[in-house]
Amino acid sequence: MRSLPVVLCLSVVLGLSFGGAANAAPPAKLTLWYDKPAVDWEHEGLPIGNGAMGAMVTGGIATDTLQFNEKSLWTGGPGSAGYAMGLPSEGKKEDLAKVQALLNAKGRVAPEEIAAILGQPVSGYGDYQSFGELKLRFDHAPTAAKAYRRSLDIGRALASLSYEDGGVRYRRQYFASYPAGVIVVRLSANRPGKIGFTAVLAAPDNRSVAIAAKDGRITEMGALKDNGLHYEAQLQITAKGGACHDNDDGSVTVLGADSAVLILSAGTNYAVRYPTYRGDDPHISITAKVDAAAGQSYTELLAAHERDYRILFGRVALNFGGVLPNKPMNAVVADYGKGDAASDLALEALYFQYGRYLLLASSRQGSLPANLQGVWNASATPPWNDDYHVNINLQMNYWLADVTNLSEAGMPFYDFVDSLVPPGRVSAERIFGSKGWTVFLNTNIWGFTGVIAWPTAFWQPEAGGWLASQYYDHYRFTQDKRFLETRAYPVMKEAAQLWLDALVTDPRDGMLVVSPSYSPEHGPFSVGAAMSEQIVYGLFGDTAEAARLVGDDSFAAKLDSAREKLDPGLRVGKFGQLMEWKDDWDDPKDEHRHTSHLYALHPGHQISPLTTPRLAEAAKITLKARGDSTTSHGEAGTGWSKAWKANFWARLYDGNHAHLLLAQLLKENAMANLWDAYVGPPFQIDGNFGFTAAVAEMLVQSHNGFIDILPALPTVWRDGDVRGLKARGDVVVDIVWRGGALQSMVIHTGHGGPIFLRSPLLAQRFTLVDTVTRKTVPVTAIGDRYTFQARPKARYALRIQ
Ligand code: FUC
Numbered sequence: 023m024r025s026l027p028v029v030l031c032l033s034v035v036l037g038l039s040f041g042g043a044a045n046a047a048p049p050a051k052l053t054l055w056y057d058k059p060a061v062d063w064e065h066e067g068l069p070i071g072n073g074a075m076g077a078m079v080t081g082g083i084a085t086d087t088l089q090f091n092e093k094s095l096w097t098g099g100p101g102s103a104g105y106a107m108g109l110p111s112e113g114k115k116e117d118l119a120k121v122q123a124l125l126n127a128k129g130r131v132a133p134e135e136i137a138a139i140l141g142q143p144v145s146g147y148g149d150y151q152s153f154g155e156l157k158l159r160f161d162h163a164p165t166a167a168k169a170y171r172r173s174l175d176i177g178r179a180l181a182s183l184s185y186e187d188g189g190v191r192y193r194r195q196y197f198a199s200y201p202a203g204v205i206v207v208r209l210s211a212n213r214p215g216k217i218g219f220t221a222v223l224a225a226p227d228n229r230s231v232a233i234a235a236k237d238g239r240i241t242e243m244g245a246l247k248d249n250g251l252h253y254e255a256q257l258q259i260t261a262k263g264g265a266c267h268d269n270d271d272g273s274v275t276v277l278g279a280d281s282a283v284l285i286l287s288a289g290t291n292y293a294v295r296y297p298t299y300r301g302d303d304p305h306i307s308i309t310a311k312v313d314a315a316a317g318q319s320y321t322e323l324l325a326a327h328e329r330d331y332r333i334l335f336g337r338v339a340l341n342f343g344g345v346l347p348n349k350p351m352n353a354v355v356a357d358y359g360k361g362d363a364a365s366d367l368a369l370e371a372l373y374f375q376y377g378r379y380l381l382l383a384s385s386r387q388g389s390l391p392a393n394l395q396g397v398w399n400a401s402a403t404p405p406w407n408d409d410y411h412v413n414i415n416l417q418m419n420y421w422l423a424d425v426t427n428l429s430e431a432g433m434p435f436y437d438f439v440d441s442l443v444p445p446g447r448v449s450a451e452r453i454f455g456s457k458g459w460t461v462f463l464n465t466n467i468w469g470f471t472g473v474i475a476w477p478t479a480f481w482q483p484e485a486g487g488w489l490a491s492q493y494y495d496h497y498r499f500t501q502d503k504r505f506l507e508t509r510a511y512p513v514m515k516e517a518a519q520l521w522l523d524a525l526v527t528d529p530r531d532g533m534l535v536v537s538p539s540y541s542p543e544h545g546p547f548s549v550g551a552a553m554s555e556q557i558v559y560g561l562f563g564d565t566a567e568a569a570r571l572v573g574d575d576s577f578a579a580k581l582d583s584a585r586e587k588l589d590p591g592l593r594v595g596k597f598g599q600l601m602e603w604k605d606d607w608d609d610p611k612d613e614h615r616h617t618s619h620l621y622a623l624h625p626g627h628q629i630s631p632l633t634t635p636r637l638a639e640a641a642k643i644t645l646k647a648r649g650d651s652t653t654s655h656g657e658a659g660t661g662w663s664k665a666w667k668a669n670f671w672a673r674l675y676d677g678n679h680a681h682l683l684l685a686q687l688l689k690e691n692a693m694a695n696l697w698d699a700y701v702g703p704p705f706q707i708d709g710n711f712g713f714t715a716a717v718a719e720m721l722v723q724s725h726n727g728f729i730d731i732l733p734a735l736p737t738v739w740r741d742g743d744v745r746g747l748k749a750r751g752d753v754v755v756d757i758v759w760r761g762g763a764l765q766s767m768v769i770h771t772g773h774g775g776p777i778f779l780r781s782p783l784l785a786q787r788f789t790l791v792d793t794v795t796r797k798t799v800p801v802t803a804i805g806d807r808y809t810f811q812a813r814p815k816a817r818y819a820l821r822i823q
Contacts, residue, residue, distance in 0.1 A: 098148015
């Protein structure tokens with residue numbers, strides 16, 4: 023070591039005094055803690071992230087490995103052999119007509135037969151990649167470290183670890199800062215001169231690598247072999263006291279320091295820019311971020327990070343009166359449902375907040391949206407390419423954004439879907455011979471909007487319409503007229519345009535239908551499967567409404583007249599179920615994980631127990647037949663499937679059944695780090711996000727033009743309070759309930775206007791007071807709804823008398 027050039031690190035870090043507090047203190051309410059390092063990345067690692075970058079805190083004692091990611095590091099796409107965005111080189115309209123004729127003749131056709139006609143072998147689709155690992159090899163390798171504690175405080179978005187060795191207490195802290203665009207690690211000890219380690223950046227071997235260290239800064243750069251995408255990571259190591267060596271192999275060694283701060287940033291020359299998907303080399307922007315962060319003290323960096331995070335995360339608080347026991351989170355999860363009711367309630371509330379934490383960590387303005395694993399992936403060949411599946415998964419990732427008051431974190435979804443429109447137009451043109459845009463089963467960061475050749479899943483052209491309807495929902499939550507005019511409506515209009523052109527008449531009844539149509543991942547190919555019809559019906563309704571709001575009345579009229587002839591996909595079948603296909607082929611023993619034909623119940627809004635009780639009853643029968651828990655073949659029980667079912671039951675006003683699904687998810691799918699598993703591994707983040715959305719849906723609904731308060735409260739959530747949930751109409755609500763009865767509520771308005779409230783719990787007398795004027799507000803009862811005129815930016819307190 024001595025023969026290496028010695029460079030003193032910049033000694034500018036303000037040391038944080040380390041108090042050496044006993045680590046057995048009761049855990050904070052929103053803290054996950056463990057008494058061991060993670061052995062397994064997937065089950066035990068603790069995720070941190072700032073939207074674009076993510077890292078996993080495993081907390082080894084002799085070597086600490088921080089696996090990290092940056093969202094744009096993908097193989098595939100332009101530069102990768104044979105990539106053509108999944109698009110056929112020439113029009114497939116004749117093939118489509120052939121398939122339609124076949125379906126009219128036979129009624130149902132096996133997916134293999136259709137895939138042979140319409141499917142497309144795909145090259146260069148690519149995979150989301152691990153960026154690499156930051157390894158810290160410590161110069162003390164204790165054999166008997168004591169009092170080890172590794173934790174993640176999701177109230178602060180801060181991971182920490184501490185342990186004792188040889189009478190010294192060591193401490194590390196890790197966070198991913200959105201304002202600074204970096205990941206920060208701080209190492210300290212309660213005695214001076216005790217920090218010594220070598221920091222190494224390690225990269226997988228599917229890329230060229232040039233690595234060098236200078237003045238405590240490791241710079242690693244190169245290009246992916248597959249597609250030539252440039253990548254770069256920089257790590258600045260700054261030690262207080264001691265010495266710092268830049269090593270010839272590109273690592274940096276710190277010796278005898280009092281503390282050290284590590285600042286990491288990474289990126290690529292990817293740009294969301296069709297058709298090249300390349301932008302500037304990342305060197306300048308990464309250098310600027312690391313320089314700027316290194317110019318701040320650790321205290322400043324942490325304070326700015328916490329300020330940024332708390333403003334968003336702190337908007338919502340939820341409490342079911344539970345208390346986490348003083349035991350590691352792996353034990354809390356393992357003991358869920360085994361008799362400690364207070365622990366179970368605390369875990370349910372924590373799991374709700376964890377979804378919000380994960381969204382903020384994997385989706386912030388300017389980043390790509392959360393993929394199947396958010397931002398975290400340690401593999402070169404992750405499950406399902408760790409891509410964007412759009413037959414449920416990407417949509418589910420964003421259900422929680424508006425309702426849990428994190429609209430800002432939802433913006434990457436819209437930026438990304440916007441970017442699918444130009445290639446999606448080519449797809450519409452080549453595959454349907456129509457105007458508009460579309461996307462099918464799945465997409466990557468390279469504008470993939472075509473079909474793959476996977477028979478049992480590839481066909482889902484309604485996905486574009488589903489994504490577009492989510493834009494309208496965002497408008498309904500925020501009432502952001504500019505977003506409606508400039509972003510939502512253009513995307514919706516073109517998505518609807520595709521179907522105005524592509525719907526066909528069913529010769530059997532003269533109705534407009536989608537053909538070919540495939541109930542997601544279930545099939546068979548037929549004409550007018552329920553989900554296809556429901557998506558298009560919902561899209562036409564939402565788009566016509568949006569068109570009128572922006573003054574495009576002629577397009578609204580076109581949609582209205584098509585909608586009159588459109589089969590809405592809502593039928594009740596032989597065992598009382600909501601039919602999955604236009605013909606009654608449903609099998610009451612079928613436990614398939616997709617329950618797509620309930621789209622009109624959730625996230626759509628065509629079915630409701632109040633307005634369409636017969637269809638709501640049929641939806642219940644379907645859900646009961648599909649089942650709740652993981653069956654022997656895992657079908658009914660993927661995490662996301664349970665989460666969707668919990669949302670369905672919430673919309674059916676059955677809080678106990680919704681809760682049963684959430685409880686099953688916690689028992690069967692939650693890992694020790696609270697990530698949701700698909701069935702066992704792999705981790706798939708949609709189940710986390712869907713869980714959070716379902717809890718919100720049980721507490722407040724607003725999709726039918728009124729705010730439904732505690733519409734699906736399960737018996738076990740007897741007492742509770744929630745602050746900050748958002749309802750459509752730009753309203754935020756705080757609710758307190760006790761003994762299953764509504765006690766009080768505060769309504770915060772954004773835009774104001776007439777507000778409609780409904781709750782089975784509002785039957786008692788209540789008063790509504792404008793908290794600024796302190797005047798009682800007149801409320802009109804219309805059936806089971808109550809309405810009042812709200813001022814913008816006002817606050818109304820409702821009290822049960
Ligand atoms: C959908 C689901 C699968 C899986 C995949 C990523 O296709 O049917 O279960 O979640 O997405």
